[in-house]
Amino acid sequence: MSEKNLKDRKNLIEVKNLKKHFKVGRNQILKAVDGISFNIREGETLGLVGESGCGKSTTGRTLIRLYEATDGDVIFDGMNIHKLNRKEMKNFAKQVQMIFQDPYASLNPRMTVGDIIGEGMDIHNIRKGKERTAKIYELLETVGLNREHASRFPHEFSGGQRQRIGIARALSIEPKFIVCDEPISALDVSIQAQVVNLLEDLQEKMGLTYLFIAHDLSMVKHISDRIAVMYLGAIMEITTSKHLYEEPLHPYTQALLSAIPIPDPDIERSRNRIILEGDVPSPINPPEGCKFQKRCKYAKDICREKAPELREVKPDHFVACHLVK
Amino acid sequence: MAELSKDKFVIEGKRTSDAESIVRPSLTYWADAWRRLKTNKMAITAMVILIIVTLFAIFAPILSEFDYRTGDLLEVNRQPDAEHWFGTDELGRDLYVRVWEGTRISLFIGIVTAMLNFTIGVLYGGISGYVGGNIDNIMMRIVEILFSIPYLLWVIMLTTVMGSGLFTIIVALSIAGWGGMARLVRGQILQIKEMEFVMAAKTLGADAGRIITKHLIPNTIGVIIISVTFAIPTAIFAEAFLSFIGLGIKVPYASLGSLSKDGTRMLLVHPYQLVFPSIVISLIMLSFQIFGDGLRDALDPRLRQ
Numbered sequence: 001m002s003e004k005n006l007k008d009r010k011n012l013i014e015v016k017n018l019k020k021h022f023k024v025g026r027n028q029i030l031k032a033v034d035g036i037s038f039n040i041r042e043g044e045t046l047g048l049v050g051e052s053g054c055g056k057s058t059t060g061r062t063l064i065r066l067y068e069a070t071d072g073d074v075i076f077d078g079m080n081i082h083k084l085n086r087k088e089m090k091n092f093a094k095q096v097q098m099i100f101q102d103p104y105a106s107l108n109p110r111m112t113v114g115d116i117i118g119e120g121m122d123i124h125n126i127r128k129g130k131e132r133t134a135k136i137y138e139l140l141e142t143v144g145l146n147r148e149h150a151s152r153f154p155h156e157f158s159g160g161q162r163q164r165i166g167i168a169r170a171l172s173i174e175p176k177f178i179v180c181d182e183p184i185s186a187l188d189v190s191i192q193a194q195v196v197n198l199l200e201d202l203q204e205k206m207g208l209t210y211l212f213i214a215h216d217l218s219m220v221k222h223i224s225d226r227i228a229v230m231y232l233g234a235i236m237e238i239t240t241s242k243h244l245y246e247e248p249l250h251p252y253t254q255a256l257l258s259a260i261p262i263p264d265p266d267i268e269r270s271r272n273r274i275i276l277e278g279d280v281p282s283p284i285n286p287p288e289g290c291k292f293q294k295r296c297k298y299a300k301d302i303c304r305e306k307a308p309e310l311r312e313v314k315p316d317h318f319v320a321c322h323l324v325k
Numbered sequence: 326m327a328e329l330s331k332d333k334f335v336i337e338g339k340r341t342s343d344a345e346s347i348v349r350p351s352l353t354y355w356a357d358a359w360r361r362l363k364t365n366k367m368a369i370t371a372m373v374i375l376i377i378v379t380l381f382a383i384f385a386p387i388l389s390e391f392d393y394r395t396g397d398l399l400e401v402n403r404q405p406d407a408e409h410w411f412g413t414d415e416l417g418r419d420l421y422v423r424v425w426e427g428t429r430i431s432l433f434i435g436i437v438t439a440m441l442n443f444t445i446g447v448l449y450g451g452i453s454g455y456v457g458g459n460i461d462n463i464m465m466r467i468v469e470i471l472f473s474i475p476y477l478l479w480v481i482m483l484t485t486v487m488g489s490g491l492f493t494i495i496v497a498l499s500i501a502g503w504g505g506m507a508r509l510v511r512g513q514i515l516q517i518k519e520m521e522f523v524m525a526a527k528t529l530g531a532d533a534g535r536i537i538t539k540h541l542i543p544n545t546i547g548v549i550i551i552s553v554t555f556a557i558p559t560a561i562f563a564e565a566f567l568s569f570i571g572l573g574i575k576v577p578y579a580s581l582g583s584l585s586k587d588g589t590r591m592l593l594v595h596p597y598q599l600v601f602p603s604i605v606i607s608l609i610m611l612s613f614q615i616f617g618d619g620l621r622d623a624l625d626p627r628l629r630q
Contacts, residue, residue: 066524093530106521110354110543119539120529153354169525 009041012177012209013063018072020055020062030284032058034233034291035072037310040177045203045210047224047241049217049256051280055233056213057101060179063211064096065089076177094124097170101182103162107154113140113165114150120173139168143198160191167198177209184219196223217260221245226316229253232291233283235310239317249319251296290322298323358547361623368619371612378609382428391419393426394577402595411601414587424601427579431561431606434495434580438560439553441499446506447549453507454514455537465511468504476501476563480572490575494567498560509552513545547624554620558613565606581606 020033032055040046048056061067063074065081074081076092084092097120100106107116117136121127127135137147143164154162163183170178180199184192196219202208214220220227221241228238229252237250248254255274262268276295281287287294293303302322310320352360362368386393391409396416405412411420453464480497487493517523523540531539561581567573568582576583581602588599 061524064528066527090530093528096528098525098528100521100525102521106525108522108526108540108544111539119526119531123530123535153352166525169529173529 009043011039012042012077013040014073014075015039015063016073016075018059018062018074019070020058020067021070024284028284031233031286032283033062034283034286036230036233036235037072038228038235038238040209040211043203043207043209044225045212045223047220047227048211048213048230049215049220049227050230052215053280053283054230055283056215056230057181059230060098060181060211060213064098064179065092066098090124094173095175096177096179097173097175098179098181099163099166099170099183102186103159103166104186106166107162109154111153112150113152113154113157116154116165117150117168117172120169124173126173135172139171142171142202143168144194158191159187160194163187163191163195164198167195167202171202171206174206175208177211180210180212182213182215185214185216192219199223217256229256232280232286234291234307235318235320236292237317237319237321238310239314243314243317249313249317249324250292250321251298251323252292290320354547358623362619365619365622367615368623371615371619374608374612375616378428378605378612379432382425382432385425386422386429389419389422391422393418393422393579402591402598404595405597412595412597414598415591420584420598420601423579423584424581424605427581427584427602428605428609430491430574430578430580431564431582431609434491434498434564435557435561437495438498438502439556441495442503442506442556443549443553445499445503447510449503450507450510450512451514451537451541454511455518455533455541457515461511465508468507471500472504474501480567484572489572491578494564494573498563502556502560506549506552506556510545510549513548514541517541517544551617551621551624554613554617558610558617561606561613562610581609 015036015038017035017037018033019031019035022030022032024030036059038046048059050056058067062069069082076096079088079092081092114136117139118132121132121135136150140147140149145161145164154165157165183199184195187195199210200223203210212220212223224241226238227241227244229236229250231252237244237248237253244253245257248257255276258274262271278295281294289305290296290299290303290308293299296303300323306322308320308322310318312318313324396418397413398417400409400413400417402415403409403413409419409421411424413419414423449464453461476497479501480494483493483497487496518541523536526536526540564573564580565582565585568580569586571586574580574583584602585599585606588602591598
């Protein structure tokens with residue numbers, strides 16, 4: 001992707017110490033998201049990566065208040081989202097949208113594609129009658145489908161086509177910000193590129209801002225301007241995708257990046273992969289201090305005692321690690 | 326082999342618009358279900374039988390010259406003949422009219438009870454599943470407590486309070502029956518409300534009313550209809566059983582159960598008095614079961630085994 005000059009852009013979203021805890025059972029609390037802070041600038045794509053179960057999707061959903069936050073603030077365009085009343089929420093819903101992971105579960109099987117795409121317009125009374133139909137046709141063509149598809153039902157489409165219907169639905173109310181919750185991980189590789197390219201084109205055309213959640217690092221590198229690495233509900237490192245891939249500072253990021261296979265058998269054979277010991281600890285009883293200390297080979301006493309804060313160690317390069325100077 | 330030269334070929338270009346087109350005709354959920362149901366011969370036969378039985382129940386008593394409650398004491402216990410097609414009973418009442426009158430009442434009980442179960446169950450289960458949390462917990466415990474009392478006990482209690490009759494039976498069967506529907510609906514709603522398309526609707530700003538009417542109910546309605554189809558024969562049979570043991574419909578009214586009860590007393594002398602009501606009730610039960618099975622296959626192909 002062409003280098004955008006992002007430094008001067010203003011923040012569209014500021015997340016401050018966001019927490020989302022779920023009650024599990026009687027006295028246990030699952031800390032899915034445990035105090036994360038970051039910002040997303042207007043027009044950029046922030047990639048959010050991490051293992052399964054590290055709280056990526058919960059972050060995305062809490063960000064747009066699909067879940068109520070346990071603590072912390074999300075400031076969108078000057079509004080504190082978790083303090084909005086019902087009417088303001090409806091207005092806020094016009095500005096943010098979400099694209100979901102499973103294209104088979106994200107479309108109502110009993111509605112026609114036209115009604116699925118038109119639902120946002122119906123809810124907000126934006127367009128009616130002929131205007132609505134015209135907009136639906138326009139959106140279908142934007143995402144590379146035919147206008148005849150409007151009267152069809154979701155089960156008649158393939159996974160990639162369904163994901164494009166989901167994108168058309170998200171675009172229908174002309175949002176500023178879209179949370180893409182692993183939009184490509186359920187698709188096969190040839191279709192992944194198609195969907196990612198579509199998302200990039202749309203961003204350029206409409207000036208959209210994305211939060212792109214994924215676990216496929218190579219795809220995230222391709223689409224993101226900056227990348228945040230998450231582990232067990234906390235952010236470990238945030239920087240531009242260039243920096244992250246060229247000089248990852250956090251031990252966890254280094255391990256993650258070393259897992260990407262290199263398409264050259266000679267290098268692939270000779271390089272050293274960093275293999276992490278053990279499993280991700282349970283978010284119900286996360287370890288004391290740094291969340292990563294149990295699996296970190298550099299861990300020292302301070303790591304076991306105190307949780308590191310996210311510090312800017314280089315321009316636009318934030319790391320949460322005691323050992324990075 | 327013929328010579329292949331370049332001038333024999335024309336570059337047509339590619340038609341990208343065709344690549345995404347779908348050939349299959351577009352069908353709504355109901356059209357698709359009907360298409361599947363039509364291929365099931367057993368289910369269609371059962372449906373036709375049910376329609377015929379219903380038509381007889383509605384029109385036979387009206388069109389007949391006899392009356393279900395007036396007996397002719399000169400015509401007691403007559404064998405079936407050209408005048409009395411199903412014969413007469415021990416009071417000289419025409420059994421043809423009484424059987425269809427009884428079918429009418431049995432079907433009425435079945436349908437009204439099923440509708441009551443449906444209404445209460447969908448509302449109760451829907452609220453319980455949608456709201457969730459502690460309210461769901463309390464609501465479901467109440468269902469369990471109500472359910473732990475057998476329906477026979479309800480009937481006996483209500484008969485003591487309200488006197489036996491049509492109304493008492495319907496109330497008793499509904500009290501004992503709506504819990505199953507409520508649980509079914511709650512389970513479905515719990516499952517569907519976590520699905521991503523509901524979340525997508527919330528993201529678009531949809532309120533609870535819209536989510537329930539546009540997303541949750543259309544996706545549970547198939548299962549609910551199937552359940553109602555099975556609830557009707559269950560209620561009919563429960564009523565027949567109650568009438569048979571004398572807790573049901575009171576004379577001079579008749580239901581298929583009370584007719585069977587009267588018939589058993591005459592079994593050795595006049596077997597036809599039991600045969601006709603039994604045939605009709607068996608036909609209804611069998612047809613509802615087969616039709617319900619067919620409907621389930623048609624509406625929810627995932628459940629087919």
